[in-house]
Amino acid sequence: MARRRLSKKLEGSAIGIARHELHLVSRDASNIEGNASGWVKPANVEEVVTILRDCHARRIPFVARGAGTGLAGGAVPTMGSIVISMMGMNRIRSVDADGRFAWVEPGVLNADLSRAVARHGLHFAPDPSSQQSCTIGGNVANNSGGPHCLSTGVTSAHVLAIEAVLSDGSVVTLDQESSPFDLRGAFIGSEGMFGIATAIKVRLTQNAPHHATVVVGFPTIDGGARAVSAIIAAGIVPSALEMMDAPITRAVESYVHAGFPLDVGALLIIEVDGLPHGVEADIDSCLTICRQHEASYIRRAQTDAERAIIWKGRKTAFGAIARIKPNYYLHDTVVPRRRLAEVLGKIGHIAAAENLQVMNVFHAGDGNLHPLLLFDRREEGIMPGECYPESTVLVSRSVTSCRSCSTKPALPRSRSFGEPSILRVWRIPARCCRLGRDVEIRSPRPRALGCEDSDMTRSKGLSSGVLRFEPDELIVTVRAGTTMEELASVLGSKRQRLRIPAIGTVGGALATRRNGPFPSDNFALPNIVLKIHAVDGSGNAFVAGGGTVKNVSGFDLVKLLVGSWGTLATITEATLRTEPIPGCSRWFVGAGDVGALYRPALVAPCRNGWCVNLEGHPDDVAQQAALLENYDEIAPPAALEMIELFSIAESPPERLEMTPAIFDICRRLKSEFDPDNTLSPLLSARWGLA
C-alpha cells in the first residue's frame, strides 16, 4: 500500500517490485541476505528528496545501494526496506584541476574517477580492492581504505564536502567550515545511517612521478610480519605494504600470472612512490631490512605493466577465493603492527584446531588483517541457522583477544532507519560511546578547553604528560593538558613529529582543530586523531575511536569533537598518529605559480605573498626548489612565528551561517552531549546552540 502511494509521487522512477530485481538487491558481496520490499533508482537530488520525504512520512525504512560490492552487508536491506540504488546518479559534475578537487555524484565508480582525471595528472587516492567496481558513495559510507591509504589516508582525508539528503528529505551541505561541528567527518563511515550523499566534493591527488614496486618473498609469515614492523620502525612509511600468505598467492597466481613465487611462506608487496631520490633511498632501506629478515625472493617491477599486474593480483585476491571454496567469511580488523605475527599465529592455531581453512591477505603496513574463512555453504551443517558459520566467531574471538581496538564484524546490523527517526539517529554517537567510566577525570562541571577568551594555551588544570609513545607503531597517547611543545620534544627524540604547529596544549589544538597553515589532509587534524577520552556536559566520561593506526569503523565521534571548541565535551586524553621527520624541510616565501611542484607539504598565502614548504629527500627538495621562481628561502618558522606569518585567527568564529537543517542537527548534538550548557557556555550561546 505504502509502495503504491510512493510510486505515484515518482514520475519516471517508480518503485520497482519485480520479484527477480528484489531478489538481487537483497544481497551484496557479503554472505548476508535481506528482504527488500521495493527498489528505486533516482536520477537526481529532487527525486531522492521526494523518495525520502515519502519514506519519512510513511515510516518506510530504506537502504542506499551503490555497486553492492561491500563485504559487511552494508547494502543489504533488512526489515523490508526499500532499496535506493544510486547508480542512476553517476556523473562527474565538475573537475577543478588547479584547485585539485572534483564534485562527483555517488554512483561514479572509484576507478572511473581516477581515469577521468588522469589527463590532469591526478587521481582519487582511496583505492579499495574493489576499486574498479565500487562507487564513491559507497566509499564515503564505509570510509574505505585500500593498500595505498597507508601513506595517503582513508576516504575521510579525501572528502572535502558532502551534499546529502537527510531522512526527512532536507538537503544539506556538510563540510568543515559551515557548522561548528565536523558533520562531514561524522557522516563519512556512518554506513548510510545519517542520510544519502547525493554529491561529494573529493580531493584529487597528484600522480607520483616515480614508483618502486617490489615483490618480496619470505619463508614464513612470521618473518614477513617482523620485516613490516622493522620497516615502519625505521621511519619509512611506504605508500603500500601488503601481504599475502602462500595459499592465497597460489590462488591469485593462477588467475593473473604475475610471476609470484609459489614456494614462499608469505609474499610482501612494497610500493614506494614520490620523487626519484626519496623513492630509491626508501626502497633500498626497505630491501635491506627485508634481507635482514631472511627474505628469500626479491623482484622489482621493471615496467608499468608489470606493476599493474602485481596490483591486479593483490586486488583480485578476494574474488580468486572461489578457486578453492565457493564461499568465504571475511573478518576485517586492525591490530598493532608488532603483534601481527602473534595474531596470525593464533588464527592459524585456531583454524587448525577447528579444522577450518583460513587464508590471509592484508594491509600489513596498517596492521589491518583480513583473515578469510573458507567454506562451502552447500555442505551439511556449515550454516547453523545463521548466515555465517559459527566457527567464525572463534576466529573473531582470537583476534579480539589480542586487544585489537578496531574490529568491523561483518554481522548484519540494523542499518535501515525510518523506524527510529533521524532525530534519534543523530543522537546515537553520544549514547553508544559512553563506555569507559573509569577515566580519571570526573567533574560535574568541567571547564572547556576551547574557551571563548581566545587564550588557547592554558591547560585549565587538566593533567598533562605523554602516557605512551610507541614509535614503532607511529602512535602516541597523551593527556590533553600536555603542551604541544613537550609532545614535540618527546616525539623528536625518536625523529617523529606531528605536522601541526607546536602551540598551546594538545587539548586546545584538538578542540580548535589548530592546523595552523596546513590543510586538513592525512597528516593534520582531525585525521591524525585515532582515539579520544572525553567527558561530556553531564560528567560522563567516554571513549571514542580506537588506538590503532587505522580506524574506520563505527560512528566517527572523534571528528565531531575535534574542532568543536569544547562545546560538546572536554577532551582529556588523545591517541595521535605521528609521522617520521622527513630528511629535509625547506621554506620559501615569494609569489608565482607553484603548480609544477609535486605534493608540496604546504602552499599557503602568507603576509609576504605565498609560502611554500618542501619536504623529503634533500636532493628531491633541491630539485623542487629549483622550480620556484621569484621565491626566497626563509628559515623554518617557529610555531609562534607561524601565527604571525599566516595571520592565524586565534579566536572562534563570531557567527556561523548555518542552514536551518544544519543548525537543527548541531543544536540536537549540543543538547545530547551537554544538556545544561556547562561547556563553553558563552560560545555555545553566541552560536545559538544553547
Add this chain to the structure above:
Amino acid sequence: MIFAAVDPDDLASCVSCGLCLPHCPTYRITGNDSQSPRGRIELVAAVRGGEIPLDDGVRHSLNSCVQCMGCLPACPSSVRYDRIIAPVIDELASTSARKVMVKRFLFRALTAIAALAQRLHLMPRRFPIPPVAVRMRRLRVPAASKNNRGEVILFRGCVMDMWYRQVHQATVDVLSRLGYNVRLSDPGMCCGALHAHAGIAEPASKLTANVRKCHSGSILIVNSAGCGAHLLRHAEGLGEVVDVMEFVSRHLDESPLDLGSRSDDVVVVHDACHLRNIQGSHLATHRVLDLFYEVRSIPDDGLCCGAGGAYAIDHAASAKHIVDRKNEAIQSVLDAQVRYISSGNPGCSGQLQAHRPQTWNALTIVHPIELVARALGSEDRHQSHHQGDADRS
C-alpha cells in the same frame, strides 16, 4: 528442473565479489544488478533452485546479455559465465519468439534486398548493415606456388563474404605477400556462430560440424572475430583456427614484408569482444598496425560496442545506449590525425557504422587487415610510381 543443463559447480564458483560489474555493457548503461553477470548468475541459480519463478523479468534479464564475455577475463575466480549463459540462452530461445525473430531478420534479410533498400534509401540509417555492393567482385587469388611456405584456407563465411568482400581481398593479398598459398572455403559455408549466439543450438552445431568435416586438419584463417571465436570453441578436428591478425603477427619476424615508411595516419583500434575476451588475441592487431600507423586504444577497458550477434537488432534500444558510450570513449581519443577506426569483427563494424556521430565524417571504419594491405599496397604504388619515372627518363 529449469536450467538443468547448467553445471551447479559453475554456479557455485561465483563469490559475488562484483569485479565483473564494470566490464558488463548492460550493467554499465543501466546500473541494475539484474543486468549484470553477477546478477544473471544469481538469477539462474535462484530459478534453478526453485527460489524464484522463471517470469518475464528473469527472461528479459537473461536475454539482454550481449554475450560479449567481457566478464570472463575480469573474473578472478574464472567463473565460466560462458558455460552458464549458453545453455540458458538455448533453453530460453526454444520457448520464445526470439528464434523466429532471428530467422526473419538475419536469414531472410537477403543481401540483395539490403543492397536495393539502401540504394532506395529504404534502409533505416541505424540498421547495422554496411553499404552493400549490388554486384560482387570476384576474389582475386594468386596461383599457388611450390616455393611458398604452405597452404592456408581463408574461411569466407556468410556475412563477411556478402558484405565485406573487400576484407577478404585484403586478407588474400596480405597472406600471399607473407608467402602462403591461399585457398578459399566454399562460398556460403556458415560456421553457425550467429545461430549459437541466438540460442538456436541444433542448426548451429550442424553448421559447425559441416565446417569441421570439410576442413579437418587445415589451417583456417578467419577474419571475422565472431566466426573465429565460435570455430575456436569447437575446434577439435580442425587443424588450427586463427584470426588473420594473429596469424600475421606471428609471421612478422620471419616475413618478407618490406615495411617501408610509416604512415602519418592515426588508427583508433576497437577490440572486438570475440578477440579480447574469447580468443585473447586482440593485442596482435595493435602490434601489427603499430608497424605502419600510430595506434590508439580506446580508454574504456575494451567494453563491448553492443553489436553481439543479432543483439543490435534484437535489443535495439540497449544496443544504441551501449554504442553511444563506446562512441564517447572513442571521441576522447580523436583528433585531426585520426583517419581510421579499425574493427576486426563485421558485427562491430556494422554497429559502429550505423551509430557513428555526424562529426566523424573524415573517419573510415575498416578491418585492420585492410589497413595492412593498404600500407603494403601503397608501397606497391610507390614502387610502380618510381618505375614509371624510370621509364620516362
